[in-house]
Amino acid sequence: MHYFETTTLPADLSEFSEIIDVRTPAEFAIDHIPGAINLPVLSNEERISVGTLHKSSAFEARKLGAGLVSANAAKHLSEYFLKKDLSYSPLLYCWRGGMRSRSLTHILSSVGWRAQLLNGGYSAFRKWMVSDLENQFEHSDLKLIVLSGLTGVGKTRLLHSLEEQGAQVLDLEGMANHKGSLLGTPHTGAQPSQKFFESSLWHQMSKFDPAKLVYTEAESNKIGKLHCPPSLWKKLSESPVIEIELPLLERTKLLSEEYPHFCNDPASLSDLLNVLRRIRGNALVDTWQKQIKEQHWEIFLTSILQDHYDLSYRKPGDEKSIYSSPIASVQVHSISADSYLSAATELIELEL
Structure with a gap:
């Protein structure tokens, strides 16, 4: 008793x-x-x-x-x-x-x-929780807006700027503690377990007003070691897409700001790049290794963007992408906070 x-x-x-x-x-x-x-x-x-x-x-x-x-x-x-x-x-x-x-x-x-x-x-x-999370994505009136764009355009920064202006934001990479790319392994802390990632996702979703838009970022099925729940993956594939654009020079600056630990530990960066030899060839990877050794960071970052990430990008609407063609594009002019706030305002004012 x-x-x-x-x-x-x-x-x-x-x-x-x-x-x-x-x-x-x-x-x-x-x-x-x-x-x-x-x-x-x-x-x-x-x-x-x-x-x-x-x-x-x-x-x-x-x-x-x-x-x-x-x-x-x-x-x-x-x-x-x-x-x-x-x-x-x-x-x-x-x-x-x-x-x-x-x-x-x-x-x-x-x-x-x-x-x-x-x-x-x-x-x-x-x-x-698993049942309720599935219901939120499959059987509710929730409307996701997916931000897509080349690596380095600052989609996560734009999400934060949207949140600052009162928009509902689902930061999947933040919850997963991973930037979703080769260089995205967390510098501090580890990724959470799959179960904790899903619990955090459910907790965030439960806070949202289903009558209002929710902005999120286009992701692969995996974010680091974590998988998107099937119901979320399906919802992402069915949601409207906005293409985010940023000039190449500014994308290079953004990578330099967001990955400073690689400049302080070039050996770990070199080890990561060796994984790309199979798809990018020894000659290009050797060139990158030389640029890193000589600390030619701007040249290296420009090349890694153009010769790796941009080639890997599956543009929404292409047959290899799960995402539909963008319904609009938003231009961010620089990596300044004001530029992202301006882009966030433009996004909010779109008739979606």
């Missing part, structure tokens, strides 16, 4: 003081409900110990687990929960709403807080 309330999805998660994920840090890192905090009642090592013992004796494993959960719950009570007042009302979950979350929820309820348990735990959230 339990002495606390339970919550079943879909629910208004904003009604809770906070959402608490009591799973291990390793489980939390793979994925969690957006906005949740991690207060583990078993550490990574403790969960492994309990699981190993369970193979030989479920009873002994439950005894060990109960003691560890109690000790960690006591620590959280004396530290994290110490200053919470009587109005505090958290929602707790573990993997399936089992012993870990039930134990801490019961303790918090016994203190007097209105703690609630998420029925089915993270597993239930994941199943519901």
Whole structure:
């Protein structure tokens, strides 16, 4: 018997003081409900110990687990929960709403807080979220506007400028922590897991007003190691496309600004370029390597744009592109913030 309330999805998660994920840090890192905090009642090592013992004796494993959960719950009570007042009302979950979350929820309820348990735990959230995300792309009135253009035109910068002016923006590369190209591997941090990418995508989508346009960037099916969910990929292929243009010299300047770490670590850049020998040939890659070694950055960046990225670009409307032909084009004149703000204004004023 339990002495606390339970919550079943879909629910208004904003009604809770906070959402608490009591799973291990390793489980939390793979994925969690957006906005949740991690207060583990078993550490990574403790969960492994309990699981190993369970193979030989479920009873002994439950005894060990109960003691560890109690000790960690006591620590959280004396530290994290110490200053919470009587109005505090958290929602707790573990993997399936089992012993870990039930134990801490019961303790918090016994203190007097209105703690609630998420029925089915993270597993239930994941199943519901995937279905809801698919519904948002396939069965809603959502209208995406896709920004396309050659590498280096600053599509992400334009998205940020649109957001500054109050437009709804879906920054897929930001959520994926990858710029979606050979040089796009994150310089700081790693890409999230596929599951966390999808949870972040769902969280962002749930904030949008479906009656208003949502601007996003044309992407490949993969952004680094991550895949676009099939429903998103289909929605992108069906959405209107705006072609973004920027002069070559300005594109070169933009790459120089956005990839400064390669100038500081030319060896890593040289290693990346070797991957292109198969499609661009040894002679061109050797030329690039020489330009990098001699720090002829402007010459190198111009060439990598013209002789690699521009040749790889699948123009919307071409038979090899999933995207339809552009319905309009917007010219950005320079990489200045004012130029992108001006282009964003032009975009917003288009009759779409």
